[in-house]
Amino acid sequence: MIESLNKAFCALPGVGSKTAQRFVYHLLERNRDGGFELAKALVDAMEHVQHCHSCRTLSEKTLCNICANTVRDDTQLCVVETPADIHAIEQSGAYKGKYFVLSGYLSPIDGIGASELGLDELEQKLQDKKVDEIILATNATVEGEVTAHYISNMAKQFDVQITRIAHGIPIGGELEYADINTIAHALSGRKNYD
Amino acid sequence: MAKVDLTPAFLIHRRTFKDTSLLLDFLTLEHGRIRLVGRGLRNSKTQIQVFQHLKISYSGKGDLKSLTNWEADDTPRQLKGDNLILGMYVNELISRLLHDQDPHFELFEIYKSFVENLATINPLSSHWLLRLFEHNLLQELGYGVDFSQDITGEPIDLSAGYDYQHQGGFVRSVAGKILGKSINQLLINDINNMPDMQQLKVCRDLNRMRLKPLLGDKPLQSRSLFFSK
Ligand SMILES: [Zn+2]
Numbered sequence: 001m002i003e004s005l006n007k008a009f010c011a012l013p014g015v016g017s018k019t020a021q022r023f024v025y026h027l028l029e030r031n032r033d034g035g036f037e038l039a040k041a042l043v044d045a046m047e048h049v050q051h052c053h054s055c056r057t058l059s060e061k062t063l064c065n066i067c068a069n070t071v072r073d074d075t076q077l078c079v080v081e082t083p084a085d086i087h088a089i090e091q092s093g094a095y096k097g098k099y100f101v102l103s104g105y106l107s108p109i110d111g112i113g114a115s116e117l118g119l120d121e122l123e124q125k126l127q128d129k130k131v132d133e134i135i136l137a138t139n140a141t142v143e144g145e146v147t148a149h150y151i152s153n154m155a156k157q158f159d160v161q162i163t164r165i166a167h168g169i170p171i172g173g174e175l176e177y178a179d180i181n182t183i184a185h186a187l188s189g190r191k192n193y194d
Numbered sequence: 195m196a197k198v199d200l201t202p203a204f205l206i207h208r209r210t211f212k213d214t215s216l217l218l219d220f221l222t223l224e225h226g227r228i229r230l231v232g233r234g235l236r237n238s239k240t241q242i243q244v245f246q247h248l249k250i251s252y253s254g255k256g257d258l259k260s261l262t263n264w265e266a267d268d269t270p271r272q273l274k275g276d277n278l279i280l281g282m283y284v285n286e287l288i289s290r291l292l293h294d295q296d297p298h299f300e301l302f303e304i305y306k307s308f309v310e311n312l313a314t315i316n317p318l319s320s321h322w323l324l325r326l327f328e329h330n331l332l333q334e335l336g337y338g339v340d341f342s343q344d345i346t347g348e349p350i351d352l353s354a355g356y357d358y359q360h361q362g363g364f365v366r367s368v369a370g371k372i373l374g375k376s377i378n379q380l381l382i383n384d385i386n387n388m389p390d391m392q393q394l395k396v397c398r399d400l401n402r403m404r405l406k407p408l409l410g411d412k413p414l415q416s417r418s419l420f421f422s423k
Pocket of ligand 1: 052053054055056057063064065066067068
C-alpha cells in the first residue's frame with residue numbers, strides 16, 4: 001500500500017520518488033485527516049470534472065460558469081491554448097465575452113492537427129452565426145502563430161471579424177530590458193496612436 | 195563526447211518534457227540533427243524559437259544530452275501566414291528524413307538560406323522556394339537522380355515532355371507531363387527562374403513522388419495545415 005501510494009504521487013509534475021516518500025510519511029504519520037480529505041477531493045474531481053460542452057474548459061457541469069453566464073457577450077469569442085489562459089484573462093477583468101479552449105497548439109510533427117484541437121467544434125460555432133468577433137489569443141510562439149493563422153483561414157469563410165491579441169512590452173517594462181523577440185513582436189503589432 | 199561549444203544551429207521542433215523542461219530537436223552545422231533536453235527552459239522569459247539562427251552549447255554522456263547555453267545570432271524572423279506553414283512543413287521533412295548526428299554541412303547552408311528567403315519572399319515565389327528546397331534536400335541526402343540527362347544518357351531536351359521513373363530518372367515521352375524546361379530549372383536552382391503555375395504544380399507532384407518512398411505510409415502532417423476550403 002505504501003509502495004503504491006508512493007508511485008501514485010509520482011504522477012504529479014516535478015515529484016520524484018524521494019518527494020513522494022516525504023508526502024507519504026507526512027500524511028500517514030502526521031496528517032491522516034488531511035489525507036482523507038485529499039483522497040475524497042481527488043475522487044470527486046476525477047469523477048465529476050469534465051470538459052465544458054461549449055468551450056472545452058474544465059468544468060464540473062456540462063456548461064462552465066462562463067458559458068452559462070447569460071450576461072456575458074456571446075458575440076465575442078476568445079480562443080486560448082489552455083484553461084490557465086482563461087484564468088489569466090479573467091484576472092485582468094478586461095474581457096466580457098466567451099472563450100474556446102484548444103488544449104494545445106497545432107504541432108504536425110507530434111501528430112496534433114485540427115481535430116485534436118476541436119477545431120471542427122469551433123467551426124460549428126462560427127457556422128451558428130452568433131459570433132461577430134473571434135479573438136485569437138494563442139501564445140506569441142511560432143506554434144501559437146501557426147495555430148492562429150490556421151484558425152483565421154478557417155474563420156475567413158464566415159462573416160466574422162478576426163483579431164489577434166497584441167504581444168509586446170509589458171506595462172512598467174523598459175525597452176532596454178525587453179528581449180529581442182518581444183521588441184520585434186511589439187513593433188510588428190504596433191497600432192495607430194490615438 | 196564531452197562538450198560542444200556555441201555551434202551554429204536551428205531549432206526544428208520543441209515539445210514539453212517533464213513539467214518544466216523542453217525536448218529540443220536541432221539542425222546543427224557540425225553534428226547534423228540532434229535532440230537535446232533544455233532543462234527548466236519551459237518557463238524561461240526568453241523562449242528559444244524555431245526559424246532563428248542560433249548558437250548552442252551542449253554536453254552530456256549517453257543518448258540524451260543537455261543544452262547548456264544558447265544565444266540568438268540574429269533578430270527573430272517574423273514569418274507570417276502561409277510562409278510560416280511552409281516553414282513548418284520543411285521542419286517536418288527534416289525531422290522525418292534525417293538521421294540523428296549524421297552531419298550534413300551543405301544541408302545546413304541550404305536550410306539557412308531557405309529560412310532567410312522565406313522571411314522576405316512574396317507568396318507567389320514561396321512555393322518555388324519550397325520545391326527547390328525539397329530538390330536540394332533529396333540530392334543532398336543521396337536520393338537524387340540525374341537532372342542533366344534522361345535515363346538513356348541523352349541530354350534533357352528543354353521542349354520535350356518527360357515521365358519520372360523512381361530512382362532511375364527521366365524518361366522522354368510524348369505524353370510526359372514534366373517539361374524538360376522544368377527539369378532544367380530545378381537543376382539550375384535559381385529562385386528567380388521560376389516555372390509557370392501549371393509546371394509549378396507538376397514540380398510539386400514530381401517532388402511528392404520522389405519523397406513518397408522515403409516517407410513510407412505515414413503522410414506528412416503539416417500538409418493538412420494548408421487550409422483547403
Ligand atoms: Zn464553457
